[in-house]
Amino acid sequence: MVPHLVTALTGPINELEQRILDGMPAIERWFRLEWMEHTPPFYTAVDVRNAGFKLAPVDANFFPGGWNYLTTEMLPLAVQAAQAAIEKICPEARNLLVIPENRGRNTSYMANVAQLVRIFQMAGLNVRVGSIDPAVKSPKKVDLPDGSTVCLEPVVRTKRRLGLKNFDPCTILLNTDLAAGTPGILEDLHEQYLLPPLHAGWSVRRKSNHLHSYEEVSKRFGKLLGIDPWLIQSIYARAEGVDLARGKGVEGLTAAVDQVLTKVRRKYKEYGINEKPFVIVKSENGASSLPISTIRDVKELEALTKKPRQKAMAGATTDDAGPTDVIVQEGVLTRERVHDGMAEPVVYMMDRYVVGGFYRVHPDRGADESLALPGASFVPLAFSQSGHLPQPGAKPGASAPNRFYMYGVIGRLAMVAASYELEATNPEAEVYE
Amino acid sequence: MVPHLVTALTGPINELEQRILDGMPAIERWFRLEWMEHTPPFYTAVDVRNAGFKLAPVDANFFPGGWNYLTTEMLPLAVQAAQAAIEKICPEARNLLVIPENRGRNTSYMANVAQLVRIFQMAGLNVRVGSIDPAVKSPKKVDLPDGSTVCLEPVVRTKRRLGLKNFDPCTILLNTDLAAGTPGILEDLHEQYLLPPLHAGWSVRRKSNHLHSYEEVSKRFGKLLGIDPWLIQSIYARAEGVDLARGKGVEGLTAAVDQVLTKVRRKYKEYGINEKPFVIVKSENGASSLPISTIRDVKELEALTKKPRQKAMAGATTDDAGPTDVIVQEGVLTRERVHDGMAEPVVYMMDRYVVGGFYRVHPDRGADESLALPGASFVPLAFSQSGHLPQPGAKPGASAPNRFYMYGVIGRLAMVAASYELEATNPEAEVYE
Numbered sequence: 001m002v003p004h005l006v007t008a009l010t011g012p013i014n015e016l017e018q019r020i021l022d023g024m025p026a027i028e029r030w031f032r033l034e035w036m037e038h039t040p041p042f043y044t045a046v047d048v049r050n051a052g053f054k055l056a057p058v059d060a061n062f063f064p065g066g067w068n069y070l071t072t073e074m075l076p077l078a079v080q081a082a083q084a085a086i087e088k089i090c091p092e093a094r095n096l097l098v099i100p101e102n103r104g105r106n107t108s109y110m111a112n113v114a115q116l117v118r119i120f121q122m123a124g125l126n127v128r129v130g131s132i133d134p135a136v137k138s139p140k141k142v143d144l145p146d147g148s149t150v151c152l153e154p155v156v157r158t159k160r161r162l163g164l165k166n167f168d169p170c171t172i173l174l175n176t177d178l179a180a181g182t183p184g185i186l187e188d189l190h191e192q193y194l195l196p197p198l199h200a201g202w203s204v205r206r207k208s209n210h211l212h213s214y215e216e217v218s219k220r221f222g223k224l225l226g227i228d229p230w231l232i233q234s235i236y237a238r239a240e241g242v243d244l245a246r247g248k249g250v251e252g253l254t255a256a257v258d259q260v261l262t263k264v265r266r267k268y269k270e271y272g273i274n275e276k277p278f279v280i281v282k283s284e285n286g287a288s289s290l291p292i293s294t295i296r297d298v299k300e301l302e303a304l305t306k307k308p309r310q311k312a313m314a315g316a317t318t319d320d321a322g323p324t325d326v327i328v329q330e331g332v333l334t335r336e337r338v339h340d341g342m343a344e345p346v347v348y349m350m351d352r353y354v355v356g357g358f359y360r361v362h363p364d365r366g367a368d369e370s371l372a373l374p375g376a377s378f379v380p381l382a383f384s385q386s387g388h389l390p391q392p393g394a395k396p397g398a399s400a401p402n403r404f405y406m407y408g409v410i411g412r413l414a415m416v417a418a419s420y421e422l423e424a425t426n427p428e429a430e431v432y433e
Numbered sequence: 434m435v436p437h438l439v440t441a442l443t444g445p446i447n448e449l450e451q452r453i454l455d456g457m458p459a460i461e462r463w464f465r466l467e468w469m470e471h472t473p474p475f476y477t478a479v480d481v482r483n484a485g486f487k488l489a490p491v492d493a494n495f496f497p498g499g500w501n502y503l504t505t506e507m508l509p510l511a512v513q514a515a516q517a518a519i520e521k522i523c524p525e526a527r528n529l530l531v532i533p534e535n536r537g538r539n540t541s542y543m544a545n546v547a548q549l550v551r552i553f554q555m556a557g558l559n560v561r562v563g564s565i566d567p568a569v570k571s572p573k574k575v576d577l578p579d580g581s582t583v584c585l586e587p588v589v590r591t592k593r594r595l596g597l598k599n600f601d602p603c604t605i606l607l608n609t610d611l612a613a614g615t616p617g618i619l620e621d622l623h624e625q626y627l628l629p630p631l632h633a634g635w636s637v638r639r640k641s642n643h644l645h646s647y648e649e650v651s652k653r654f655g656k657l658l659g660i661d662p663w664l665i666q667s668i669y670a671r672a673e674g675v676d677l678a679r680g681k682g683v684e685g686l687t688a689a690v691d692q693v694l695t696k697v698r699r700k701y702k703e704y705g706i707n708e709k710p711f712v713i714v715k716s717e718n719g720a721s722s723l724p725i726s727t728i729r730d731v732k733e734l735e736a737l738t739k740k741p742r743q744k745a746m747a748g749a750t751t752d753d754a755g756p757t758d759v760i761v762q763e764g765v766l767t768r769e770r771v772h773d774g775m776a777e778p779v780v781y782m783m784d785r786y787v788v789g790g791f792y793r794v795h796p797d798r799g800a801d802e803s804l805a806l807p808g809a810s811f812v813p814l815a816f817s818q819s820g821h822l823p824q825p826g827a828k829p830g831a832s833a834p835n836r837f838y839m840y841g842v843i844g845r846l847a848m849v850a851a852s853y854e855l856e857a858t859n860p861e862a863e864v865y866e
Contacts, residue, residue: 035524081513
């Protein structure tokens with residue numbers, strides 16, 4: 001069904017896998033109880049790295065693109081999950097407005113928007129796409145390679161509502177991570193459901209809040225399964241006011257890198273892991289120009305300070321970064337390869353349900369480097385076929401489904417952490433009416 | 434994907450199909466609002482007949498077997514729907530006891546039980562199978578053709594709870610329609626969730642209650658779509674105290690048959706349908722020995738009264754029927770054929786979601802006869818692939834998915850009627866605590 005994934009599924013994660021499979025009823029019940037108390041983000045994509053000896057999420061995206069990279073088999077699952085989500089939030093809903101990123105006519109991204117439109121239409125909503133790009137002044141049809149089209153229409157803002165000409169949505173779905181800051185046009189929309197909320201945007205979010213929540217979640221989950229939470233989590237530290245170009249905050253950063261590397265070394269020793277530890281240095285928010293770097297030794301920091309300031313990714317938009325707060329996170333090796341490229345699974349969730357996923361594959365990167373860079377390609381995982389369903393009785397490690405179930409568990413743990421994070425950072429949390 | 438279904442999808446139901454496709458967002462919203470007010474049955478299978486000019490449900494089963502006839506692709510959808518159902522009913526659930534029919538080692542039926550066990554295990558429950566058959570005195574393994582096994586264990590009843598040795602379930606799922614009457618061992622279980630409730634059993638249910646509810650539902654749905662509700666519904670009448678063997682109640686039955694045939698003839702004339710109307714005569718409950726008969730003319734009733742009393746189906750268990758109340762229901766032709774046999778789609782639902790379906794095919798029956806008889810075979814419909822999802826823009830009639838969506842709508846209408854029926858007949862409805 002996804003034959004090139006065979007190589008991505010070898011390797012010795014068997015003990016952890018066995019624990020997770022054995023614990024399935026307890027795990028599912030644990031999630032059910034979590035969702036009684038907490039609200040999952042509307043949709044989430046989680047990058048998972050599988051080092052063989054450990055398995056951890058490395059990023060949680062609250063405005064996932066890439067829905068077009070999931071197989072068509074996952075569509076009914078996504079639709080069913082979308083129906084459940086709508087029912088919970090606003091069963092009376094008729095009209096949904098999708099706000100995409102301002103990426104103009106980028107057809108790969110627009111194919112993602114088209115897929116989202118399809119999902120919510122099939123869930124029973126009238127769906128239209130509203131651009132908040134000031135350059136979009138009249139409806140623009142974007143033709144996609146598969147022959148379909150997406151119509152981008154300029155949004156119309158009234159005092160209290162956002163819509164399109166002749167289209168008044170009750171729910172607005174953001175598919176833009178707002179890394180450049182929250183545009184005023186999205187503020188003070190108290191009459192409409194705005195999903196995800198504005199404080200989920202990357203100009204507001206801080207990675208440490210998520211990591212802190214995930215630490216809590218992984219401890220509790222580790223206790224449930226009787227495992228060291230480190231096996232499903234990354235050690236991290238924080239350094240404030242770092243400006244590498246101007247040589248500021250380097251001391252704090254060095255200390256943080258040293259601290260994390262030391263802790264990881266200790267863990268590797270404890271588990272007899274014969275690998276070189278490394279950390280990933282990245283900025284606290286998604287709007288910084290700090291590149292995501294792999295550091296294997298404190299000495300490598302020096303080289304980093306000498307590099308000319310550069311944009312990390314096409315998405316980074318702040319021009320002069322100035323000092324930024326930095327996260328130093330234990331790096332998780334990836335032991336998975338697809339088509340000879342390094343691969344990491346990305347798990348897609350809608351409401352509380354795993355609905356699909358793909359492998360992000362980069363041909364030119366190492367096992368200890370970020371793959372989320374230009375040049376990456378995407379290989380769909382048919383989670384929907386039987387992918388996220390374990391086959392009871394199958395030998396651990398031997399069957400693809402078992403491992404995918406595990407990825408779905410880790411993805412959902414990050415989603416539980418995300419719900420804690422959004423609750424803790426909700427600016428309206430203490431406003432009672 | 435299901436190539437032999439091509440022939441089942443020709444024919445001129447295009448206008449109704451187009452209405453249903455055009456109305457999709459309104460239809461889905463209508464269902465959402467219904468489920469705010471009403472609780473769907475836990476699981477439901479609905480037999481649908483497609484006459485080309487009309488499309489109607491002919492039976493709604495609250496204890497569906499046949500889960501093994503659905504494709505493996507539907508499994509994730511069923512699991513996701515089961516998760517949603519469990520979450521709603523009892524998120525704390527750990528243990529689920531499935532009570533199957535007393536069919537001994539019938540492997541076809543037991544394969545259905547095995548599939549149900551699989552679905553609920555994957556949804557995160559500890560699932561075991563408890564037999565209420567007094568002949569089952571110790572655990573019995575039943576080997577299935579696919580190499581798996583089901584273990585049937587004798588139930589253990591305490592004063593207030595039902596379980597197995599060392600297994601105390603919080604929820605009990607019935608997969609037996611209780612046509613022979615409600616066994617005492619299932620009564621007074623006030624501490625556990627018993628699903629579906631006992632009054633959904635065939636010894637208690639009356640078909641007229643369902644038909645009455647469906648009439649109401651189809652009127653409201655017809656208004657929503659601006660269509661004659663007759664296009665999605667069967668005309669029916671009721672005759673009381675019929676005992677054909679003893680010649681009792683024949684007059685009332687004749688009047689009912691005449692009345693329905695006359696009404697149907699009028700409708701056929703109105704729509705210019707050049708077919709011979711017919712009715713289906715069946716008993717009010719599922720426990721009667723009255724055979725399901727097709728009557729094309731009042732005169733045929735005579736022949737029926739002369740037939741020796743016989744059991745309709747293997748499932749009928751009442752030995753001396755005595756007078757029974759009878760339903761005379763407009764027959765709906767089936768215009769669908771699979772493998773040269775007459776076929777009717779059966780839509781499977783879990784909670785409020787369509788999760789799959791199959792064609793029931795009978796090689797020896799006519800377009801105006803019941804197919805639910807020994808000799809029927811089952812051809813899976815891959816609803817789950819993209820089957821119950823309409824492809825917007827596809828020419829009506831030309832694409833399989835469009836018709837399957839329509840079947841899912843009709844199936845869900847019958848499910849809404851079922852929820853009305855179960856509410857109206859709930860013996861505990863007026864007990865407030």
